[in-house]
Amino acid sequence: MGAELDLFFVADDAQGRGVGDRLIAHMPAEARRRGLASVRVVSHPPALPFYLRMGARRTGTIPARPPKVRWERPELRFDVPTC
Numbered sequence: 001m002g003a004e005l006d007l008f009f010v011a012d013d014a015q016g017r018g019v020g021d022r023l024i025a026h027m028p029a030e031a032r033r034r035g036l037a038s039v040r041v042v043s044h045p046p047a048l049p050f051y052l053r054m055g056a057r058r059t060g061t062i063p064a065r066p067p068k069v070r071w072e073r074p075e076l077r078f079d080v081p082t083c
Contacts, residue, residue: 042073048074
């Protein structure tokens with residue numbers, strides 16, 4: 001079973017302070033507690049390096065869906081360790 005993380009943003013004035021790092025670092029334990037095997041991420045393109053640095057693996061690309069989303073979005077996955 002898996003879950004999805006979409007629309008995860010840290011406010012501009014809070015970026016660079018480790019907020020995103022702490023939230024993503026907390027995610028595996030919370031996902032494991034809920035019995036999840038993985039967490040799928042649909043990323044804003046500029047956030048791709050952040051997710052890769054945090055241990056996600058790239059799994060694909062979500063196509064643009066105008067008029068709401070006009071750009072392709074990276075798709076990634078965090079595998080949740082069982083222990």
